[in-house]
Amino acid sequence: MRQRGVLPRAIITSAQAARREATGTLREEVEVDVTREAVLARTMVELADTLVDDFDIVESLTTLADRCVEVFDISAAGIMLVAPEGDLRVMTSSSEAMRVVEVFELQAQEGPCLDCYRSGRPVVNQDLATVNGRWPRFSAVAMQAGFRATDAIPMRLRGQVIGALNLFRSEVGSLTEADVLSAQALADVATIAILQHRSALDVRLVNEQLSQALNSRIVIEQAKGMISEQGQLDLQQAFARLRNHARNHNVRLVELAAAVVGGTLRVDSLDVLQT
């Protein structure tokens, strides 16, 4: 339980201060925003809990994506991380539709998440109907999938960008300055969690950590395939079953998945999802 919560608290405070400052000019928003603030604070605390040795990266980032959907009232959220190979990979997406668009973006090598990663700066409030010239192929595919606007927030620590937090909306709207700050605060805490708040930022350790994170994702996908085939479930249901069992039994998602893939835990002994 080393330094548990120390770093995030500082970030929460600074995020709150920044938000207070930003919302000072947007008083009407503050009043309707109480629940949202609560969700945001809860998400921060949840992420802060990840700063322990047995932190469950896939579960944490999945939760973060789900919370972003709630907090910012958007359609989908996802996270991309850079692999040691140097290219971005989809780490998590809150919806299948978004995952497909994100995979396309990486294959086509154009889109807001890539621009955000490459520049290390937020690429927000992108109305896909009007940014056609910028990412013609990405915009077409994203709009086809029902998305109308995107925001991408860099995940960075001391100058190094390790990925992007991506927010997709089905309606054109815009994130306020306060929203962008809140999203950046969430991305920052997630970054620290992924890098396990290394005090000295050694590139080697950062790469190892990212490599480990992306490999965890592969373990989950292997287990999802097995559960899906065994239980005749689709892949999302298979993931839900895995996640449900991990929560019920308080085990790390990736360890549970590894036990399933390794054959030490039979698929049919996983808790059945209550529908």
Place this chain on the structure above:
Amino acid sequence: MTATDDRLARILRLLSSDDATAGTDRLCAVCAEATNVSGAGIMLMSSDVTQGSVCTTDQVSALIEELQYTLGEGPSVDAYQTHRPVAAPALAASEEVRWPAFTPAVVAAGAGALFGFPLGIGAIRLGALNLYRDRPGPLTPDQHSDALVMANVAARVVIGMQADAPLGTIAVELERGADFQLVVHQAAGMVAVQLDVNVTEALVRLRARAFADERRLADVATAVVERRLRFDDHAGEARS
């Protein structure tokens, strides 16, 4: 594009620059070349037992592997067991006490620094890549990143070779990034259940099928995930 984007491309170029008959020896030579060290070797392990050597570049790396088989200790064994890279940059230093039986022998043979990188794909754990240098000192961040990428590539090459796919074919596929798509891993899980084999074997079968049908691994995997292709169906056609 940053310099790191070239890492995979450079390694694959090294791998495919050889003739079609190139095998595991070439793989190990590339491991050493890509990471700029004195020598390299790849060990296969399962259930914490060493299974055999895939390749070694020279006598020192052969000894490094042999001793680890015999003694059951060393950087590759640790990398395999912990799933993390293991570094021994100052092998001859008195502080290096991790492998009491192993260390003096490899130092005497001329190794100054040793590095072990786990070889695996998701929950599949194949073994470890070991790199040695005749002088002490840590890997630079660049070398370390190259080694991580090299270990990823080597794991896929080992699987590909078990499926009898030539090195060149595997390198071309990796260049397209096909193997890094999650659909491949979902399909491996599904095929494992269909054939009642482990996921490693399932991945080998998927790879062999793609090679035999001259299709991309990702395409075969997509057909499995979309339930258009089953591996327990002899006709190999959709059943649904």
